[in-house]
Amino acid sequence: MKGHYRNILCVLYDTHKQDEVVAQAIHVAKSHQAELTIMLALESLPPNANIIMETFSMIDAEQSMNSAAESWLKEQSESWQEKYPVTCVARFGHPFMETMKKVINDEHDLVIKLSETSIMDKLFGSDDLHLLRKCPCPVWVIHRGNSRxxxxxxxxxxxxxxxxxxxxxxxxxxxxxxxxxxxxxxxxxxxxxxxxxxxxxxxxxxxxxxxxxxxxxxxxxxxxxxxxxxxxxxxxxxxxxxxxxxxxxxxxxxxxxxxxxxxxxxxxxxxxxxxxxxxxxxxxxxxxxxxxxxxxxxxxxxxxxxxxxxxxxxxxxxxxxxxxx
CATH class of the missing domain: 3.40.50.620 (HUPs)
Structure with a gap:
């Protein structure tokens, strides 16, 4: 039935204060007895980064960033697993495109994410709107402090x-x-x-x-x-x-x-x-x-x-x- 979720994707665009969106995703998944994947989707270094960085420095920086993100995700997943079974993955690239790839390839039926808050005077950022326009499944966007x-x-x-x-x-x-x-x-x-x-x-x-x-x-x-x-x-x-x-x-x-x-x-x-x-x-x-x-x-x-x-x-x-x- 529409409205009953079976395969939920919770998307994190950074590692700062993500507890409430994860708690909301677990709350929804538990109620629906749905599979829950938590994906950390981070922007990779821009293609022109090599203009200001030596090639080896750029590669080292990317590897360091990726390793730190995966370590953070692994550490966090241990506490999340205590509340509900979750699968955790990290993706690097353009967060919107990585989210779309995951939804389409793994047939998720709900995306939950925090709204972008870095854009002045706009509660919904460009990626939020892109998902609301183009994501094939329902998209649930919350604001910080709104997941009670x-x-x-x-x-x-x-x-x-x-x-x-x-x-x-x-x-x-x-x-x-x-x-x-x-x-x-x-x-x-x-x-x-x-x-x-x-x-x-x-x-x-x-x-x-x-x-x-x-x-x-x-x-x-x-x-x-x-x-x-x-x-x-x-x-x-x-x-x-x-x-x-x-x-x-x-x-x-x-x-x-x-x-x-x-x-x-x-x-x-x-x-x-x-x-x-x-x-x-x-x-x-x-x-x-x-x-x-x-x-x-x-x-x-x-x-x-x-x-x-x-x-x-x-x-x-x-x-x-x-x-x-």
Missing amino acids: QYSNVVAALDLNYHYPEHEISVRRQLNLDILRHAAEIALLEFSQLHIVHVFDSVPEHILRGEFISVDEGSMQTDLSAIHKERDLELDRLLSELEAERESGVLDYLKPERHLVHGYPRREIAATATSLSADVVVMGTVARLGVPGFIMGGTAEETIHQLNCAIVGIKPEGFVTPIKVD
Whole structure:
């Protein structure tokens, strides 16, 4: 079942204060009885390092760095093994590419990592976004200090199916998958599950620019119709989720619905923040049929406004554009 993990990869991009992300990975793996691999992925020396270093010095420096990293990993693994069986590996090169190689070659079904914190004013760095865009399995990105037990889990759904016919079934399936993953996390953390959908009738920037005239009464009628349409679709999704879960799971979770009228690129994050979300589960890929499956504008803008963990989900049929040997 989607949302139940069997082969988890925890990625460490450095050796500094990694205890909480490893603890979170062990927590998730233990709950799912999944295999867990902890990979230390370090940037190798740049190709032009030989310009300022003699060849033998560069080789010696690389060997020394690699040896120190592997020694650190071996030492740490002894304490991790006391909590849960783990496999530890070290990889050197470009961390993003090494992560992608590991995921693709060993068919991991979840990646857990800390967000990059070295980029000023951005909670998610370039490698985080690359993984959310291109990694074939779900990616769970947490911030330092954010891996405590979660109180509020948000499933962000796009219930708008006014798209070409061939996209509708994929979008419905993605919404169901988001619900599955969010429900699993809420059960794991004994937390409240919130379902958020933001809808609008006329794009706000058009109204703001006075490009068209909209009758207020007609707009309110349209909004009521949209709310009813999305509420019925959410009923259908929850019924499908309930049918595949153990009896009483949804009664236990008691998911709270938040159908919000507003501009999605702003209100998804604002609603999640107002709910004190600890983690937001969301789709991170744009419309199907786009080569490379680039991240959608709404998803990317939302991610940059959030100050909580993210679990990024891809649609069924997603194929990563990354090619590995």
